[in-house]
Amino acid sequence: MITPIDYFMGLSAVIFAIGVAGMLVRRNVIVMFMSIELMLNAVNLAFVALGRRVGSMDGQVIVFFVMTVAAAEAAVGLAIIISLYRGRETLNADELNLLRW
Amino acid sequence: MAIDLLISAIKAIVVVLMVLNLSGLLLWFERKGSALIQDRIGANRAAIFGVGRRLGLPNVGLMNTLLADPIKLFTKEDFVPNGADRFLHSLAPFLALFPVLITFAVVPIGDVLEIGTRRINLEAANPGVSALYVMATLGIGVYGVALGGWASNNRWALLGGIRATAQMISYELTIGLAIIATVVAYGTLNLQQMCHLQGGVWFGWLPRWGILIQPVSFILLLTAGMAESKRVPFDLPEGESELIAGYFTEYSGGKQAVFMMTDFAEIVLVSVLVTTFFFGGWQVPWLYPNGFHFPGGAHLGLPNIVVAILGIIAFWLKTVFFCWIQILIRWTLPRFRYDQLMRLGWKGLVPLGLANLVVTAFVVVAVGAK
Amino acid sequence: MPLWLFIFLAVIAICGAFGVILQRNPVHCLLALALTLIDVGVLFVGLGAETLGFLQIIIYVGAIMVLFLFVIWLLNLQIEPAPNAHLALKFFGSIGAAALAAELSVFFFNAQPVSGVATIPGTYGSVESLARMLFSDYLVAFEVTSILLLAAVAGAIALARRMTGAALTRTPVEGEGVVRARESGS
Numbered sequence: 001m002i003t004p005i006d007y008f009m010g011l012s013a014v015i016f017a018i019g020v021a022g023m024l025v026r027r028n029v030i031v032m033f034m035s036i037e038l039m040l041n042a043v044n045l046a047f048v049a050l051g052r053r054v055g056s057m058d059g060q061v062i063v064f065f066v067m068t069v070a071a072a073e074a075a076v077g078l079a080i081i082i083s084l085y086r087g088r089e090t091l092n093a094d095e096l097n098l099l100r101w
Numbered sequence: 102m103a104i105d106l107l108i109s110a111i112k113a114i115v116v117v118l119m120v121l122n123l124s125g126l127l128l129w130f131e132r133k134g135s136a137l138i139q140d141r142i143g144a145n146r147a148a149i150f151g152v153g154r155r156l157g158l159p160n161v162g163l164m165n166t167l168l169a170d171p172i173k174l175f176t177k178e179d180f181v182p183n184g185a186d187r188f189l190h191s192l193a194p195f196l197a198l199f200p201v202l203i204t205f206a207v208v209p210i211g212d213v214l215e216i217g218t219r220r221i222n223l224e225a226a227n228p229g230v231s232a233l234y235v236m237a238t239l240g241i242g243v244y245g246v247a248l249g250g251w252a253s254n255n256r257w258a259l260l261g262g263i264r265a266t267a268q269m270i271s272y273e274l275t276i277g278l279a280i281i282a283t284v285v286a287y288g289t290l291n292l293q294q295m296c297h298l299q300g301g302v303w304f305g306w307l308p309r310w311g312i313l314i315q316p317v318s319f320i321l322l323l324t325a326g327m328a329e330s331k332r333v334p335f336d337l338p339e340g341e342s343e344l345i346a347g348y349f350t351e352y353s354g355g356k357q358a359v360f361m362m363t364d365f366a367e368i369v370l371v372s373v374l375v376t377t378f379f380f381g382g383w384q385v386p387w388l389y390p391n392g393f394h395f396p397g398g399a400h401l402g403l404p405n406i407v408v409a410i411l412g413i414i415a416f417w418l419k420t421v422f423f424c425w426i427q428i429l430i431r432w433t434l435p436r437f438r439y440d441q442l443m444r445l446g447w448k449g450l451v452p453l454g455l456a457n458l459v460v461t462a463f464v465v466v467a468v469g470a471k
Numbered sequence: 472m473p474l475w476l477f478i479f480l481a482v483i484a485i486c487g488a489f490g491v492i493l494q495r496n497p498v499h500c501l502l503a504l505a506l507t508l509i510d511v512g513v514l515f516v517g518l519g520a521e522t523l524g525f526l527q528i529i530i531y532v533g534a535i536m537v538l539f540l541f542v543i544w545l546l547n548l549q550i551e552p553a554p555n556a557h558l559a560l561k562f563f564g565s566i567g568a569a570a571l572a573a574e575l576s577v578f579f580f581n582a583q584p585v586s587g588v589a590t591i592p593g594t595y596g597s598v599e600s601l602a603r604m605l606f607s608d609y610l611v612a613f614e615v616t617s618i619l620l621l622a623a624v625a626g627a628i629a630l631a632r633r634m635t636g637a638a639l640t641r642t643p644v645e646g647e648g649v650v651r652a653r654e655s656g657s
Contacts (some may be wrong), residue, residue, distance in 0.1 A: 003477040008518070009579035011481045015488050017572030022492035024564030027557065031541060034491050034504050036596070037535070041511050044527075052518045055589025060520050060596065061604045067530055068616045072620045072623035078542045079630035085546050086633075189498065228516070229597055233525035237512075240533020244505065247540055251498065263544065270537055290598060 008049035016042035029081055029091045033074070040070050116205050119417070123424070124365035125167055131365075131428055138432045172349065174361075177354035182254050189252035194352065194359035197245025200238040201366045203443075207231040208373050209293040211383045211412040212390065221384075223409065224293050230278050231292040235374065239276060239329065243269050245363070250348035261347025262347050264439060265331060271446040274428040275325035279318040279455030282376050282461045286314050296382035300389070306396035308386040311379035317457040319379045321450055323423075326371030328446065330364060333429055372423035380419050383412035472517040480517070484510040505536045510562050520596040 016039060022035030044063045051059020085091060136143025144342050180188045210224035228234055243266055250262015287295050301309050349360045376382060387393055390408055393401040403411075436447065487510060490503030508531045515524030594600045605613050 003472055003474050006580050006582075007477060008514075009483075010576045011484065011514075013575035013579060014485060014572050017574070018485070018488040018492060020571055021565055021568030024567065025557075025561045026492060028497060030497055030539065030546075031491070033498050034500055034539070037504060037531075038488055038491060039504045039506065041508060041531075045511055045514060048518050048520050048523065052520070052591070052595075053589060055591055055595075057595070057600050057604050060523050060601055061609050063520075063523055064526070064601070064605070065609075065612055065616055067527065068620065071530055071535055072619050074538060075623050075627040076630070078538060079627040082542060082545065082631045091546065101609050186496070186498075189502075216640070228521055228525075231523050232527060233522065233529070233598075237525045237528040237533065238531050241509070243533065243537055244502075244540075248498070248502075251544065258546070263541075266537065270534070273533070381565070 005049055005053045009046055012042045012046040012049070015039075015045070028095045029034065029084070029093055029096070032093065033077055033081070037074070040066060106431070112221075112223070113206065116208070116210065116225050117202060120202065120205055120366055120369055121362070123369050123417075123421070124362055125171075127365045127368060127424055127428070128170070128361075129167060130425065131431075134425075134428050135432045161258065171358065172345060172457045174358040175355050177324070177352040179356065182351045185254035186252040189248050190351070193245050193249035193252055194349075194356040194363070195245070196248060197242065198359050198366065199245075200241040201363055201370055204235055204238040204370055205373070207234050207292055208377060209296050209382055210416055211409050212296075214409045219255060222293060223413070224409070227291070227293060230290045232290040234291075236273075236277055236280065239273055242329075242367075243273075246348055249352070249360070253348075253351035255351050258348055258350045261350070265348050268331065268442060268446070269329055271443060272325040272328040272450075275321055275446060275450040275454050276329060277316030278451065278458055279321040279325065280378070282318045282454070282458045283311065283315050285458065285461050285465055286311075288465075292377055292382075296377060296384060299381040299384050302387065302396070308381060308384065310381045310384070315379065315457075315461065318377065319452065321454050321457070322378065323375055325446075325450060326367075326374065327427060327430065328442070330371060332364070332427060333369065336436060368424050368427050369420065372420045372427065375423050376416065376419040383416040385411055385415045388412070444469055476517065477514075478513055480510055484514070485509075498540070501536060501539055501543065504539075505532050508532050508536070519591065522596060522598050522601050 019035045019038035019042060021031050022038065025036065026032055044066055047059040047063045047066070049059075051057065051062075081091070084096060088096060090096065126428070133143050146363075181187050206225040207228065209222075209224040214221040214223055246269065247262055247266040250258045250265065253259070253262075283295075284290055287298055289295060289298070299309050299311055303309055303313075307313070349357060352360060387395055388408060388411060389407065392403040393399070393406070395401075484507050487503045487507030491500050494500045494503060509528055511522045511558065512527040512532070515521075515527055523652075592600075
C-alpha cells in the first residue's frame with residue numbers, strides 16, 4: 001500500500017516538534033544547535049513530500065537551497081560557539097547572559 | 102516478485118563474500134609480497150598438524166595469514182579500556198567497516214545477463230545516481246575512525262583519530278573532483294552506464310577505456326583513494342612508529358580484526374572504483390555481447406553466458422591488479438609528514454582536480470557530444 | 472513508497488530525534504542526529520528525489536556533522552551534569568512541543584487534498600532536471616548562494632581564529648567610542 005502524503009507531513013511535524021522541544025529543554029548550546037538542524041530537516045522532508053505530491057521539482061530545488069544555507073549557518077554558528085567558549089569558558093545557555101536584563 | 106528479491110539477495114551476498122575473501126587474500130599478498138620486496142622471508146611457520154611441512158608448504162605462508170592469524174585475532178580477549186565509552190568503543194570498528202562494504206552494492210560486476218527471458222543486471226543495486234552513492238558512503242566512513250580514536254580514552258588515540266578524520270575529509274574533496282570530471286566526460290552518473298560506454302573501439306583497435314579520456318582523474322582518484330584508506334604513504338594516523346597504532350591503539354582481538362578488514366576492504370574498494378571508472382569495468386577488449394570482434398576482422402561467436410563470465414573474470418583480474426599496485430606502492434614509498442600530507446591534498450590535488458574539471462568541461466562542450 | 476517501509480523509517484527517525492534531545496553525552500546526541508539525517512536522506516530517495524537524498528547524506532552527514540564533531544572535540548565537552556535542574560522548563564517545554572506536534576498533525580490530516588493525481592515524469596529527481604531548474608528558474612538564487620557560502624567561510628575563519636598578541640590586550644582609547652580594529656597574530 002502506498003503511503004499517503006499526510007503520513008509524511010505528520011512525520012515532518014513530529015520531528016519539527018521534537019526539535020522545538022530540544023531547543024526549549026536543553027541548555028547545552030551545541031545540542032540546541034543540533035535541534036535546529038532537526039527542525040530544518042523536518043521542513044526539508046515536508047518540501048520534498050509536497051513536491052512529489054504536486055509533481056514538480058520546485059520542492060527539491062528549495063530543499064537544495066535550504067541545505068546550502070544550513071551548511072553556511074552551521075559553519076558560522078559553530079565558529080561563534082568556539083569564540084564564546086574561548087571568552088566565557090562555558091557552553092551552558094543559562095550562563096551566557098551578559099546581554100540579559 | 103519473490104524471484105526478484107531472491108536474485109537481489111544472491112547478488113548482494115555474492116558481492117560481499119567476494120570482497121571479504123579478496124580482503125583475506127590481500128592480507129596474504131601483503132605479508133608475503135612485502136617480504137619479497139624487503140628481501141626477507143615473511144611468515145612461514147604455521148601448518149596444520151605438520152601436514153605439508155615436508156613438501157615445503159608452510160613457506161608459502163598461507164596457513165599463517167589465512168588461518169592462524171584470524172583465529173588468533175578472534176579468540177583474543179576483548180576489552181574496553183578503563184574510563185572509555187563502552188558503547189562507542191564497541192561500535193566504532195563496525196561503523197568503519199559498514200560504509201566500505203555497502204559501497205560495493207552499486208559496482209557493476211558484469212554486463213546484463215540473459216537467462217531465459219530474464220535480464221539480470223549484474224549489479225546489486227542500480228540507483229540512477231550511483232556515483233553520488235559512492236561519495237555518500239565514503240563520507241559516512243569518517244565516523245568509525247573518528248569515534249574509534251575518541252572513545253578510547255587515550256590521548257594518542259585521540260590525536261590519531263583527529264588526524265585521520267582531517268585527512269579523510271580533505272581527500273574526499275579530491276575524490277569528488279575526480280569523479281565529477283569523469284561524470285562530465287561520460288555524461289552519466291550511473292556506473293553500469295559508464296561501463297557500457299567504455300565498450301567499443303577507437304581507430305578500429307584501441308579500446309575506449311576511461312584512462313584515455315581522463316588520465317589526470319585516474320591519478321587523482323588513485324592517490325586520493327590511497328590517502329582516504331590511510332595507506333602508506335599516507336598512513337600517519339596509524340603512525341606505526343609514532344603513535345603506536347593511532348586511532349586503533351586500544352583495540353585488540355575481534356575489533357582490531359574488523360579495523361584491519363576495513364583497511365583491506367578499502368584497498369579493494371579503491372581498486373574497484375579505478376577499474377570501473379577508468380579501465381572499462383567488466384569490459385574485455387574487443388568483446389561484444391555476441392562474441393569477439395578482433396581488429397583484423399576475425400570474429401568469434403560466443404553465447405551470452407560465456408561473455409558474462411568473461412566479463413566477471415576480467416573485472417576481478419583488473420581489481421586484483423590494482424590491489425597489487427597499491428601494495429607495491431605501500432612497501433616502496435616512505436611516509437608523508439602530516440603537514441606535507443595536508444599541503445599535498447589542499448594545495449596540490451584540489452587545484453589540479455579543479456583545473457582538470459574546467460578543461461574537461463571545455464573539451465566536452467567543444468566536441469559537442471558525449 | 473510502501474507503508475511498511477515508511478513506518479520502519481519513521482520509527483527510526485523519531486527514535487533518533489528523541490535521542491538527540493534526551494542523551495546527556497553530546498557525542499551520543501551527534502550520533503543520533505547522524506542517524507536521523509541518514510534516515511531522512513533515505514526517505515528522500517524513497518520519495519523519488521534520488522539526487523537530493525544522496526546529497527543530503529554527503530552534505531549533512533559527511534560534512535556538517537563532522538564539523539560538529541570537531542567542535543565538540545576542540546571544546547572538550549563533558550557530559551551534562553545535573554539532569555534534575557529546570558524541571559518546570561522541561562515540563563512546560565515538552566507540553567508545548569507536544570501541543571505543536573498535535574496541532575500540526577491535525578492541520579495536515581484535515582487539509583484539502585490536492586486535486587487530481589500528479590503525473591511524475593520519468594526524469595523526476597534526476598540530476599538533469601534538478602540542474603535544469605537551478606540554472607534557469609533559480610539562477611539568481613544559485614549565484615547568491617555561492618556568494619553566501621564564500622561569506623560564511625570568511626566569517627567562520629575570522630570568528631574562530633585564535634587572536635594573539637596585540638588583540639589580547641584591549642585598551643579602549645579615551646574619547647573614542649569605538650574599539651580599534653583588532654590585529655590578530657599569525
